[in-house]
Amino acid sequence: MTGQTNRSRSRAAPGAGDLQAASARAVGPRAVNDLEAEQLIERRRSxxxxxxxxxxxxxxxxxxxxxxxxxxxAAENEVLAALDATERETLYSLLQQAANGEGSGSCTEAWVARKASPGNG
Known part of the structure; x- marks a missing residue:
């Protein structure tokens, strides 16, 4: 695949059904039924x-x-064309931090802290 980033997921090996079954539970029975009807997944008894x-x-x-x-x-490369590899990695890292809830707290806390700092009366 061209333009593949280090964020790409690895393929599950045959027999990795426990993780896949957990993912199926998170997706929901209707979605699993739809995917099975389209022959995109197979479901069987353990x-x-x-x-x-x-x-x-x-x-x-x-x-x-x-x-x-x-x-x-391809879409990612088009949208991020102005960024070099280092800038993209920085962006991915920041997005991962945001998704994981890492950082300095809520938006409200950041706003209060900024307003309380000198010169922001």
Whole structure:
């Protein structure tokens, strides 16, 4: 894939069903049913625990995922064309911090702190 960044996810190996099943629970049964109907995933009973389902991506699902990742990379390259590699990595790092809730607290706390600093009366 061209324009692939270090943010790309690694492909789950066959047998990595526990993580995939957890992801399926997070997505919801309707979405899993829809993906299965489109033959993008397969769902089957776990051989270790017949009460659980194992959900794995199919070859069709991988093909569609590859196309989506290529389209995303192309759009990302177009939007971020003005940034060099170092600037992009800085942006990704800052976005990751924001997504993880890292930093100096809420927007309100930052605003109050800024207003309280000298010269911002």
């Amino acid at each position: 051989p270790q625990d017949r009460r659980r389902h194992v959900v794995e991506i199919t070859a069709n699902g991988l093909e569609l995922l590859d196309k989506a990742e290529c389209a995303l990379a």
